[in-house]
Amino acid sequence: MNSESRKSIRVDLQIIADMIETGSRVLDVGCEHGALLDYLRRFKRVDGRGIELSTEGVKESVSHGLSVVQGDADTDLKDYPDDAFDYVVLSQTLQAMREPKAVLGHMMRIGRSAIVSFPNFAHWRVRLQLGFRGRMPVSQSMPHQWYETPNIHFCTIRDFIVLCAEMGYTIEQSIALDGSGAQRGIGRSFFLANLLGEQAVFLLKK
Amino acid sequence: MPTHDTNAAGKSQDLPGHHVHFGREAPLRLDCGVDLVDFTVAYQTYGTLNADKSNAIVVCHALTSDQFVAEPHPLTSKPGWWRLMVGPGLPIDTDRYFVICSNILGGCIGTTGPQDVNPVTGKPWGLDFPVITIADMVRAQAMLVDHLGIDKLFAVIGGSMGGMQVLEWAALFPERMCAALPIATAPRHSAQNIAFHEVGRQAIMADPDWHGGDYQSHDARPYRGLAVARMAAHITYLSEQALTRKFGRELQDRDEVSWGFDADFQVESYLRHQGITFVDRFDANSYLYITRAMDYFDLSKRYGGVLANAFKGTSVRFCVVSFSSDWLYPTRESRAIVHALNAAGANVSFVEISSDKGHDAFMLDEPDFHRVVAGFLRGCAEYHGLNRNLGNGA
Numbered sequence A: 001m002n003s004e005s006r007k008s009i010r011v012d013l014q015i016i017a018d019m020i021e022t023g024s025r026v027l028d029v030g031c032e033h034g035a036l037l038d039y040l041r042r043f044k045r046v047d048g049r050g051i052e053l054s055t056e057g058v059k060e061s062v063s064h065g066l067s068v069v070q071g072d073a074d075t076d077l078k079d080y081p082d083d084a085f086d087y088v089v090l091s092q093t094l095q096a097m098r099e100p101k102a103v104l105g106h107m108m109r110i111g112r113s114a115i116v117s118f119p120n121f122a123h124w125r126v127r128l129q130l131g132f133r134g135r136m137p138v139s140q141s142m143p144h145q146w147y148e149t150p151n152i153h154f155c156t157i158r159d160f161i162v163l164c165a166e167m168g169y170t171i172e173q174s175i176a177l178d179g180s181g182a183q184r185g186i187g188r189s190f191f192l193a194n195l196l197g198e199q200a201v202f203l204l205k206k
Numbered sequence B: 001m002p003t004h005d006t007n008a009a010g011k012s013q014d015l016p017g018h019h020v021h022f023g024r025e026a027p028l029r030l031d032c033g034v035d036l037v038d039f040t041v042a043y044q045t046y047g048t049l050n051a052d053k054s055n056a057i058v059v060c061h062a063l064t065s066d067q068f069v070a071e072p073h074p075l076t077s078k079p080g081w082w083r084l085m086v087g088p089g090l091p092i093d094t095d096r097y098f099v100i101c102s103n104i105l106g107g108c109i110g111t112t113g114p115q116d117v118n119p120v121t122g123k124p125w126g127l128d129f130p131v132i133t134i135a136d137m138v139r140a141q142a143m144l145v146d147h148l149g150i151d152k153l154f155a156v157i158g159g160s161m162g163g164m165q166v167l168e169w170a171a172l173f174p175e176r177m178c179a180a181l182p183i184a185t186a187p188r189h190s191a192q193n194i195a196f197h198e199v200g201r202q203a204i205m206a207d208p209d210w211h212g213g214d215y216q217s218h219d220a221r222p223y224r225g226l227a228v229a230r231m232a233a234h235i236t237y238l239s240e241q242a243l244t245r246k247f248g249r250e251l252q253d254r255d256e257v258s259w260g261f262d263a264d265f266q267v268e269s270y271l272r273h274q275g276i277t278f279v280d281r282f283d284a285n286s287y288l289y290i291t292r293a294m295d296y297f298d299l300s301k302r303y304g305g306v307l308a309n310a311f312k313g314t315s316v317r318f319c320v321v322s323f324s325s326d327w328l329y330p331t332r333e334s335r336a337i338v339h340a341l342n343a344a345g346a347n348v349s350f351v352e353i354s355s356d357k358g359h360d361a362f363m364l365d366e367p368d369f370h371r372v373v374a375g376f377l378r379g380c381a382e383y384h385g386l387n388r389n390l391g392n393g394a
Helices: A011-019 A035-044 A055-063 A073-079 A100-110 A124-133 A157-167 A190-196 B008-014 B134-147 B161-172 B191-206 B208-213 B223-237 B240-246 B266-279 B284-296 B299-303 B307-311 B331-343 B359-363 B367-383
Strands: A025-029 A047-052 A067-070 A085-091 A111-119 A170-177 A183-185 A199-205 B018-022 B039-046 B056-060 B098-102 B153-159 B177-183 B317-323 B347-353
Touching: A011 A035, A011 A085, A011 A111, A011 A170, A011 A199, A025 A035, A025 A100, A035 A047, A047 A055, A047 A073, A047 B347, A055 A067, A055 B347, A055 B367, A073 A100, A073 B331, A085 A100, A100 A111, A100 A157, A124 A190, A157 A170, A157 A190, A157 A199, A170 A190, A183 A190, B018 B134, B039 B134, B056 B134, B056 B161, B098 B134, B134 B161, B134 B284, B153 B161, B153 B367, B161 B177, B161 B284, B161 B299, B161 B307, B177 B367, B191 B208, B191 B223, B191 B284, B208 B223, B208 B284, B223 B266, B223 B284, B223 B359, B240 B266, B299 B307, B307 B331, B317 B331, B317 B359, B317 B367, B331 B347, B347 B367
Parallel strands: A025 A047, A025 A085, A047 A067, A067 B347, A085 A111, B056 B098, B056 B153, B153 B177, B177 B317, B317 B347
Antiparallel strands: A111 A199, A170 A183, A170 A199, B018 B039, B039 B098
């Protein structure tokens, strides 16, 4: 069990992990190599499941004893029953969904809570690249060129908050992360969070 | 056409290994309604059962395989069919797990099947043998597990028809197992699969030596029909890429075609060889009964047509595996299993292994597949605290 290499996880995953109660049931949608699930299993006694599109990610996760299904969140979430999990996590994947609104709807149907993290398209660097250079933004949290990006539905922190209001979800917790990984509560200064947050993490309840 | 040792397939009762008799006190009620009152199950074991009997794995074999998983076959001397998977240090590690593999009910390698003597008439069963199902095979295996004094299996694992048995185990006896690995399989036999099986059965029944299934009393065997059945089936186990890579259009032992119907092409020669070697170790009526059992397999049927109902409330941890070039049991069949398990809220992993080797990939050298199985079992062992009991030599 390759546990030593998995002791520390990405800063946004750490924020997500901190939002999750010990001993709960978690579905990680787009779990990649299972880093979050592995962390949750070892440090929070979580009963975790994952969905991952890439064969490599699934193989590595299952080989580490994690319960991960090869599948596509856009089509496969509908197979899960209502309220099957305490938390459904979607980290850095919302923007790659064909139907992000439908995916969010399924997450809230399957779980008591949903945790969503995504790169903020209103971050000042993005605004600069698009506004002044006239180029599609490329940054640490959006590392792909426009012609090869899997990300097809970018949104801003403000967009996401509007969508949650529209869908009637309560935002329990919201955190913006700047480029250096420093956290800022979005509630305190909405405008600044939208400008300075390179990415955001939201905890939603029905 | 085939050459053969006329007695080979009839010697199965003399095969080495364990045999246990069932049914005399409590008969096995088959799905077809018949009570099987006196039958034998032949099985092999590998590894050591630990003190609390918590490390047992049942391996379920495919249509034409048998209980000789990890040792040379006594009839053919060929290495065990899952020698890459079962053994010391292998994914199903016999240093840690106690592996049980029995020959299926209706088979011809030691477990009672149509070639054996019907105790009521004193003559071979032939077509009087009752039609059996995958669930019947599993019930017979469960009797064996009882006989061995094991309440709960650590895992049930199998590919192809073995995978169907794994699904039946999970549906019939979920409380008797921790983990299930259905590999390269389907929750029901498709029309295409039934069609291929029918070609095989018709080939056997069209052989004049079949004698309406009563060939044993005519001192004959429908070898030609059985060989053709095997040849047709064997094509379905491979992929076009695998056949092309292995043989292409290469000629066999000649520079020009013969302008006739010799085995000009290497692929023809290969298939003929597959057919001929098969009839030396397999019984034709057994082939009819086992293919029928697979055709009848439709797990959801018993559960109101909803596959998820077969797994409702299950605590079994599943790992479903498919292979990308398997056109006999394609990935979509495995996905149907996974979707049902998700709907049932089951703990399930699923991987599609990239391979160009077709259905047979599950028995071949596929390191990714082996890594997934080993990792999944290790994870389950950890979850069930099995590690504490391993390696104590009990």
